Amino acid sequence: MQTHLVVPARLAEAVLGKRGAEARRIAATVGCQLQVRAPCDDREADQRVIIVGTSSQCTVVQEVLFGRLAEALRAHGQPLAADRAALLLFIRAEAAGVVVGKQGFVLRQIGQQSGASIELLREEVKRLRPCIITGTWQNVLRAERHVFDLVSAVPVALPAPRRPWRRHEPGRGPKVPLPRTRVSAAPAAGVVVSWRGQFGWVQPCEPIDHHQANAHQGLLYLHCKDFVGGAPVAGQRVRYQVYSDSNGLGAEECFAE
Known part of the structure; x- marks a missing residue:
């Protein structure tokens, strides 16, 4: 599961550590x-925190x-607005139907049982659909757990196999491998x-810092010839x-390994 949080720029270092080091730790x-x-x-803009993991891992982080945000606000003399929180989830497209239910029944049930407002947007980005949950922080977490439970029950639809070879065209000779560019400086796990x-x-x-990193749901393609x-x-x-x-x-x- 992928969740997004936004931390105000003026509180970013107190909440996330210098350049996000504490949050990553x-x-x-x-x-x-x-x-x-x-x-x-x-660096003066609000910081977006992207968390990817299981439901329990995301919830703990x-x-x-x-808690760190609440402490930072108190240090600035601003109590935390306990009645106002918003969370952005990205739900796998193949699991969206289970979350919505017939004519939106399941989505309404989640809202009623959690006390939060939940909206699943129709837009799809790289096989993921945005889901916005708002309400008190505890209600938001409660709704998030409902969504996590539903999504985790749906098998992951793996990306279609890539074409590692260029299409052969008559008169153009044999197939040749696609040109590659090494991205990593050292072996990764x-x-x-x-x-x-x-x-x-x-x-x-570990996250890969590359503009293609989010393609194929963040997975890396591996061919038997490369193993x-x-x-x-x-x-x-x-x-x-x-x-x-x-x-x-x-x-x-x-x-x-």
Whole structure:
């Protein structure tokens, strides 16, 4: 699951640490991924915190950051508005129907049971749909847990296999590999989340700073030719170098830990 929080610029360092270092440390302790971004790299702008992990991991990090925000506001002489909180979730497109329910029944039930206002937008971004939850902080967390439970019951729809070779056209010679560009400076760690004979997908353990990083739901493409020592299996921890091509990011020189 992916959740987004916004921290006011004037409180960012107190809540997130210098350049988000404390927030990333908290996330690493819990075992999830966290990124801190400012629009156009403007340090004076509000900071967007992106948390990616399981429902329990995201909830723990959110509650810790919320507590730090409350302390920072009190230090500035501004009590926290307990009746006003907003959270942005990104829900997998294939799970949206389960969250909405027939004629919006499930969505209304979540709102009634949690006491929060919940809206699932129709727009889809990279197979993810934005979901906005507003209300008191506790009600927002309660609604979020309902959504997490529903989404986690829906199997992940893996991206369609990429075409690692250019299409052969008559008179143009044999197929050739797509040109690659090495992205990583050192081997990175990840987990194989699926494997289908000749190819599979790897979930990086750390966020990748690259404009193609969010393609394919944040997964890295892995071909059997790029794996050393037999074939990997789902759930296996691996190390690899990251490359980019016109299809997105992939893993090469990959081997089991």
